[in-house]
Amino acid sequence: MRNDAMTPAAARGLYLVTPDEPDSARLRERVKPLLPFATWLQYRNKAADDALRLVQAGMLQALCAEAGVPLVVNDDARLAARVGAAGVHLGETDGAIAAARALLGAGALVGVSCYDDLARARAAAAQGAGYVAFGAMFPSGTKPGARKAGPALLREARVLGLPVVAIGGITPENAAIPLEAGADLLAVIGGVFDAPDPVAAARALHACFARPH
Numbered sequence: 001m002r003n004d005a006m007t008p009a010a011a012r013g014l015y016l017v018t019p020d021e022p023d024s025a026r027l028r029e030r031v032k033p034l035l036p037f038a039t040w041l042q043y044r045n046k047a048a049d050d051a052l053r054l055v056q057a058g059m060l061q062a063l064c065a066e067a068g069v070p071l072v073v074n075d076d077a078r079l080a081a082r083v084g085a086a087g088v089h090l091g092e093t094d095g096a097i098a099a100a101r102a103l104l105g106a107g108a109l110v111g112v113s114c115y116d117d118l119a120r121a122r123a124a125a126a127q128g129a130g131y132v133a134f135g136a137m138f139p140s141g142t143k144p145g146a147r148k149a150g151p152a153l154l155r156e157a158r159v160l161g162l163p164v165v166a167i168g169g170i171t172p173e174n175a176a177i178p179l180e181a182g183a184d185l186l187a188v189i190g191g192v193f194d195a196p197d198p199v200a201a202a203r204a205l206h207a208c209f210a211r212p213h
Helices: 024-037 050-067 077-083 097-104 118-126 151-160 176-180 198-210
Strands: 013-017 038-043 071-074 087-090 109-115 131-134 164-167 185-188
Touching: 013 024, 013 164, 013 198, 024 038, 024 050, 024 198, 038 050, 038 185, 050 071, 050 077, 071 077, 077 087, 077 097, 087 097, 097 109, 109 118, 118 131, 118 151, 131 151, 151 164, 151 176, 176 198, 185 198
Parallel strands: 013 038, 013 185, 038 071, 071 087, 087 109, 109 131, 131 164, 164 185
Antiparallel strands: none
């Protein structure tokens, strides 16, 4: 893996999240040219059934292994284990951190959605989370009803000593706001995949991290 990507404490950059794409071949075509700009890739497809999720996660794991980018599976630690992914991202109903680590191993990337709740992030840190994610930072087309989390929350979360991920409505135009507030990674779906030129958008987001933390 490149850029110390499997060491959460050292991780910094674009955390690319896949869209709900039903066509696996098209998903591969959409993701592959973006991987040079990604620190991590998260497989997320809320619309897929279990069989499609297994096919797509396996395909992305092979693609990520070739590119040297860790794959994180959204919601499903068992699926992550089946395809040999680097880790799992857990929402509030997706099971315990300890259970995920039992399936994936002590070195797995186990992230937790903390929404707008610093207390949840503190609990996740105490339970062994590898990173904590907050958002939506901005209005989000993917989750229009998401709870809102402001830059101040990112600053407060720095004391936890874990990588801080900002998510929700992030684009190259507004990325400086969460970065200046202390985000280590920017999780992006629509800001890349819905852009007129996804490669240019991913490159622009990647470039935002060229400045010192």
